[in-house]
Amino acid sequence: MLQQLTDRVFFLPCDPATDRPCLGYLRGDRFSVMIDAGNSPAHAALLLEELRGAGLPRPRFVALTHWHWDHTFGLPGLDAAAAACSRTGRMLERMLGWKWDDASMAERLRAGEDILFCDEMIRREYPDRGKIALRPADLLYEDRLDLLPGGCSCRLLRVGGPHSDDCVTALIPEEGVLFLGDAYCEDMHHGEPHYPRAATERLISSLRALDFTVAVGGHCPPLSRADLFGYLEGVEKR
Numbered sequence: 288m289l290q291q292l293t294d295r296v297f298f299l300p301c302d303p304a305t306d307r308p309c310l311g312y313l314r315g316d317r318f319s320v321m322i323d324a325g326n327s328p329a330h331a332a333l334l335l336e337e338l339r340g341a342g343l344p345r346p347r348f349v350a351l352t353h354w355h356w357d358h359t360f361g362l363p364g365l366d367a368a369a370a371a372c373s374r375t376g377r378m379l380e381r382m383l384g385w386k387w388d389d390a391s392m393a394e395r396l397r398a399g400e401d402i403l404f405c406d407e408m409i410r411r412e413y414p415d416r417g418k419i420a421l422r423p424a425d426l427l428y429e430d431r432l433d434l435l436p437g438g439c440s441c442r443l444l445r446v447g448g449p450h451s452d453d454c455v456t457a458l459i460p461e462e463g464v465l466f467l468g469d470a471y472c473e474d475m476h477h478g479e480p481h482y483p484r485a486a487t488e489r490l491i492s493s494l495r496a497l498d499f500t501v502a503v504g505g506h507c508p509p510l511s512r513a514d515l516f517g518y519l520e521g522v523e524k525r
């Protein structure tokens with residue numbers, strides 16, 4: 288169910304059953320922006336249906352927060368132009384060549400290209416993995432892109448951090464909202480999930496420089512600024 292966070296910002300909450308992340312939406316005067324594409328066209332369609340029901344326009348752009356499947360596999364279900372930082376774009380190109388039969392998935396697990404949690408969730412989201420189709424990005428930027436939808440702005444900023452080097456946050460300063468994607472999450476791809484200290488410190492200082500009061504993470508309910516930094520400073524000490 289679509290939730291309204293501020294005058295212009297909405298989001299579809301995450302759904303852990305198949306690891307569907309939160310999807311963001313910004314209503315501009317001239318066009319609208321979606322944050323993250325979802326983990327399948329069915330997931331993306333859920334947001335589009337909610338928007339239709341609320342009388343809100345379809346997004347013209349979709350901003351990808353990082354390459355992970357649950358944030359990007361919804362792209363083929365969208366006609367919005369996909370904006371990605373160049374690192375995310377490179378990973379999308381690479382995944383276009385991936386196959387989804389059991390042997391190929393097992394080989395990626397063995398090679399450390401994917402992790403068991405994602406493998407299991409992909410199988411749940413796609414009972415028929417023959418239906419998995421990916422789409423590359425439409426526009427690439429290096430570390431920062433400003434979208435100007437009218438009446439507000441949406442600054443896409445690569446912050447990297449422990450979770451993935453390509454992590455981007457979407458700041459809507461006029462609304463005091465920061466979409467975090469998974470930037471606040473741990474490193475899942477190198478051994479046991481953990482927060483490497485240096486990367487976490489750099490992330491905290493990058494986020495501190497941003498002007499927001501509410502942060503929307505990919506897999507949790509919205510957090511106040513104080514709660515976000517309380518959490519990140521807590522994990523940093525572990």
Ligand SMILES: [Zn+2]
Pocket residue numbers: 353355450469
């Ligand atoms: Zn992720």
